[in-house]
Amino acid sequence: MKVPFAKISTNTLDFDIEKDGLKFHGILKRKTNTLVLCNAKILGTTTHICDRCGIDIRLTLSENVDLMLSDGVYKDCENELGDVIEFFDGCIDLNEILISEVEAYNSDYFYCDSCKDIDKNL
Numbered sequence: 001m002k003v004p005f006a007k008i009s010t011n012t013l014d015f016d017i018e019k020d021g022l023k024f025h026g027i028l029k030r031k032t033n034t035l036v037l038c039n040a041k042i043l044g045t046t047t048h049i050c051d052r053c054g055i056d057i058r059l060t061l062s063e064n065v066d067l068m069l070s071d072g073v074y075k076d077c078e079n080e081l082g083d084v085i086e087f088f089d090g091c092i093d094l095n096e097i098l099i100s101e102v103e104a105y106n107s108d109y110f111y112c113d114s115c116k117d118i119d120k121n122l
Contacts, residue, residue, distance in 0.1 A: 001094045010029065013028045025041060034071045038065065042063045045058050045060050052118075
């Protein structure tokens with residue numbers, strides 16, 4: 001789902017999308033001419049591979065997403081805003097944000113129950 005930057009005002013714009021068993025919902029709100037605040041939550045389950053033994057596992061997500069979205073290149077000399085995603089076609093791609101956030105979550109280490117028990121016994 002794409003939302004044009006021009007359609008977002010200082011009033012909140014609600015969004016709600018679902019993809020691959022995950023629900024991504026929240027608000028978009030204009031902060032400046034080129035920046036939009038995204039406060040959202042990702043809920044649901046996703047597949048992952050145990051980082052120790054390689055079997056398929058399911059992860060339950062309940063993750064808050066707090067981002068600034070930039071219409072074009074963002075320059076933050078003071079590093080004040082934290083996480084900023086830049087878009088270059090005049091639209092916010094909510095599917096892209098969801099995929100990116102899930103990939104970032106999956107980049108952590110996760111173990112199946114059997115491998116967790118191994119760690120407890122060491």
